[in-house]
């Protein structure tokens with residue numbers, strides 16, 4: 001017999017299967033020796049009260065053995081000679097689009113401007129240590145896209161639980177721990193993601209798909225409002241009438257290309273602010289209301305939202321036990337974001353703290369039309385680069401100093417390896433952003449006692465939160481509203497925000513695209 005229960009236990013009991021078993025037996029009146037196995041279906045931490053609890057959804061096997069059902073990948077047919085789909089970008093959207101194309105019987109040809117995950121590491125070292133930004137290979141560009149060297153958080157606001165579960169299962173099939181199917185807030189970690197991404201690419205190639213690195217698309221060939229091919233940086237062209245465009249939120253040259261070719265794009269709201277770093281111990285103390293976290297709780301995340309004078313200000317991409325990374329994609333700019341290893345065992349916690357921006361906020365750049373948000377974002381990144389000293393050092397300020405408008409006389413070393421330049425955030429940001437951040441941090445300090453401290457350091461800017469542009473598509477066919485055969489996809493097109501939602505959108509576009517091919521071949 002199998003029974004499903006939900007139960008709340010201490011973190012210590014949750015960590016010891018035997019003690020959990022005794023607790024379940026006692027609570028449900030089941031003889032201990034009749035319980036053969038307890039399978040954890042869902043796990044979440046409830047830190048709202050002083051005595052922290054772990055909520056578990058369990059399947060209890062009573063007088064019945066548990067038979068493990070391994071996750072199996074879908075059948076991927078050989079597509080070497082199948083109809084082709086060109087996919088631009090090997091981020092989560094592009095890679096999951098490629099897998100889905102194969103599953104449905106088409107051959108994906110993935111074109112990626114960056115390098116494979118291993119070669120990419122050298123360029124990450126170069127930006128971190130030598131302040132050299134490679135415009136094709138960096139924290140945003142290269143195999144696996146922006147998500148490869150990240151915290152690998154896998155939660156999303158998508159309500160489509162079935163779609164989310166499918167992506168999580170695929171990730172497990174390609175090597176992720178099966179705990180991501182159980183945890184309420186799963187994450188993978190920078191050290192594990194490259195292996196999973198490599199396994200996905202190997203599967204694509206093994207089944208007859210193609211993945212080309214160092215292959216930047218610089219133009220689209222369009223005839224009679226239909227895509228006819230793509231041009232590469234080396235001048236060669238690939239003829240195709242099916243293109244999934246999954247180039248991410250940092251591919252500014254693609255947005256410019258579309259605009260120059262009079263292919264419709266729209267400015268869209270996004271969010272921008274700073275990345276703040278606290279000692280992880282302090283965040284644990286605030287969130288777990290204890291002096292020391294102890295061995296049974298993970299480094300604590302936090303999530304906070306406030307309305308500040310009619311604008312939302314919120315934590316974004318919080319990385320417990322993580323590191324702040326230099327995420328510029330061009331020389332002459334600085335950008336921050338964060339990553340964590342799978343154990344989240346670094347001594348610092350960082351988070352983007354960003355405020356909502358509206359399209360009206362970019363009016364100073366309105367001469368750039370739908371690119372106004374891109375130019376606004378770029379202007380802040382370039383100005384921060386100047387203030388930081390024209391290297392990958394970023395302007396930084398202690399948190400209380402920032403709120404009180406004082407330049408920090410000294411700054412501690414933080415996890416941001418290229419280095420810090422003490423600066424007034426009031427110089428880096430337009431006044432309305434700076435003031436909102438100051439007021440918002442005060443409000444955060446009231447909700448999270450201890451958060452507003454000079455032990456925390458603010459780094460500027462956190463600017464690549466989501467795409468400043470939307471590429472419109474038909475809601476049914478998913479093709480661009482003007483260009484037949486062009487499928488705007490993933491975060492860069494404005495249809496995703498994060499690894500999971502980008503992967504889901506990749507699958508969706510592949511399905512829509514393959515459906516048109518197969519309906520013609522039948």
Ligand code: FAD
Pocket residue numbers: 088089090091092093094111112113114136139140141142143144145146147148149150151152153154155215216217218246247248249250251254317325327337338339489490491492496497498499500502
């Ligand atoms: P991208 O991942 O941006 O992929 C686009 C790809 O297209 C890139 O590989 C790029 O090189 C390629 N490309 C661009 N232009 C061209 C061109 N002209 N020709 C050929 N190829 C091109 N999200 C989470 O959900 N959880 C996290 O923990 C998380 N942490 C992050 C940490 C960091 C440091 C960063 C930078 C991002 C993080 N994100 C995280 C965001 C997440 O990575 C993105 O939301 C996601 O990768 C978007 O997927 P995508 O496929 O739409 O685009």
